[in-house]
Amino acid sequence: MKALRYPIDEAQAHLLTEAAETGQPGGAKIEVRDLTKVSDKDVRILRKVNVDIPRGMIMGVIGPSGSGKSTFLRALNRLWEPASGCVLLDGVDICELDVLNLRRKVGMLFQLPVLFEGTVADNVRYGPQLRGKKLSDVEVYKLLALADLDSSFYSKSGGELSVGQAQRVALARTLANEPEVLLLDEPTSALDPISTQNIEDVLVKLKKDKGMTVIMVSHSIKQIQRIADVVCLLVNGEIVEILEPNKISEARHTMAKTFLQLGS
Numbered sequence: 001m002k003a004l005r006y007p008i009d010e011a012q013a014h015l016l017t018e019a020a021e022t023g024q025p026g027g028a029k030i031e032v033r034d035l036t037k038v039s040d041k042d043v044r045i046l047r048k049v050n051v052d053i054p055r056g057m058i059m060g061v062i063g064p065s066g067s068g069k070s071t072f073l074r075a076l077n078r079l080w081e082p083a084s085g086c087v088l089l090d091g092v093d094i095c096e097l098d099v100l101n102l103r104r105k106v107g108m109l110f111q112l113p114v115l116f117e118g119t120v121a122d123n124v125r126y127g128p129q130l131r132g133k134k135l136s137d138v139e140v141y142k143l144l145a146l147a148d149l150d151s152s153f154y155s156k157s158g159g160e161l162s163v164g165q166a167q168r169v170a171l172a173r174t175l176a177n178e179p180e181v182l183l184l185d186e187p188t189s190a191l192d193p194i195s196t197q198n199i200e201d202v203l204v205k206l207k208k209d210k211g212m213t214v215i216m217v218s219h220s221i222k223q224i225q226r227i228a229d230v231v232c233l234l235v236n237g238e239i240v241e242i243l244e245p246n247k248i249s250e251a252r253h254t255m256a257k258t259f260l261q262l263g264s
């Protein structure tokens with residue numbers, strides 16, 4: 001069994017090891033080591049965060065407002081610059097990668113989708129086009145289907161879409177870059193329950209069919225329990241618990257317990 005460094009405790013290390021090993025071989029997809037962020041005003045936003053993110057799994061990140069969830073997520077594709085050696089992707093320091101290449105491999109979806117001008121197809125073609133590759137119609141249809149959108153969306157413009165549909169177009173656009181990791185920052189918080197379920201279904205399918213590693217920040221404990229394989233609890237800039245979704249109620253950290261009781 002591959003040992004994971006910097007466990008929170010033995011039980012949690014075991015959980016992550018198991019999770020990493022039931023996916024594709026090779027252990028953690030992303031290793032986070034002593035990730036720290038201090039604001040300009042000298043406030044500690046992240047305090048030595050250490051976690052191994054298992055390959056081909058969905059990791060949920062939950063915690064009280066302001067605990068540093070988005071900040072944590074944004075370090076993983078260098079939306080802010082972590083210190084060298086703090087974030088490794090497949091064992092390689094992300095600071096040593098070309099940042100655009102990194103962001104292709106580690107795609108991100110935000111709470112509210114922002115589509116570019118033009119049609120849905122233009123949006124989906126955007127990333128590959130930057131690399132000089134023009135996606136065929138069939139490739140665009142396939143990406144739309146991956147994001148649970150039928151072919152009728154192909155020539156629609158952003159203004160014709162609901163927020164839920166636009167979020168799925170944003171997902172298709174991200175998937176066009178063939179990412180290995182998806183970072184999701186509350187991707188369904190602006191969506192109705194049906195659109196939420198569509199996105200959740202797509203994420204689970206991407207994990208199953210493509211071995212995608214997904215890290216999702218959510219305010220919904222129920223959502224995390226529906227789709228995550230492992231849950232990371234962040235409180236005050238620290239990961240205080242790593243739990244199986246069905247064992248969230250067993251959290252021991254006082255703040256985490258309060259948060260979970262109020263949220264469930």
Ligand SMILES: Nc1ncnc2c1ncn2[C@@H]1O[C@H](COP(=O)(O)OP(=O)(O)OP(=O)(O)O)[C@@H](O)[C@H]1O
Binds near residue numbers: 063067068
């Ligand atoms: N660039 C920045 N400069 C200064 N402070 C920041 C910066 N980014 C975030 N913060 C602060 O860091 C803390 C963590 O913010 P972050 O957005 O990561 O939390 P969060 O857990 O995602 O919150 P929420 O659930 O409300 O979205 C907050 O107190 C926020 O005000």
